[in-house]
Amino acid sequence: MRYSEIDLFGIYIAPMAAMLVAAWIITFGLRLVADRFHLLHNVWHPPLVVAAVYIIVLSLIVLLA
Template identity: 45%
Template sequence: MSFVEIDVFGVYVAPIVPMMLAAVLVTLAFRWVAVSVGLFRWVWHPALFEFSVFLIVLAAMVLTVGILKLNL
């Protein structure tokens, strides 16, 4: 996997930053669904669960982007 920096108005940003922002949005959407369904009633530590979901989503995004860049 090779990631390159992203040029944002002359400032180089690490490629993990946009992936982290996307992972936060996906996690917030998951949290909204989980609260409306009532999933957090069954979770022992909701903050730890939410952080774990964020890490899983972020890792999946990093692996997906890495694999797609290798196959292009």
């Protein structure tokens, strides 16, 4: 697909920056759900799992955009 810069109050932002922020927001929401149901207590290294989920979400956003 063709990406174009995002105009944010006269400042041009790269489309990848918007995708990074969107992935972070989605991952933050998923982390809240995981904390609510104590899902991260069952893994060896929770920050590593959160980082992997972030990469997966970012990859999905880039592929679908």
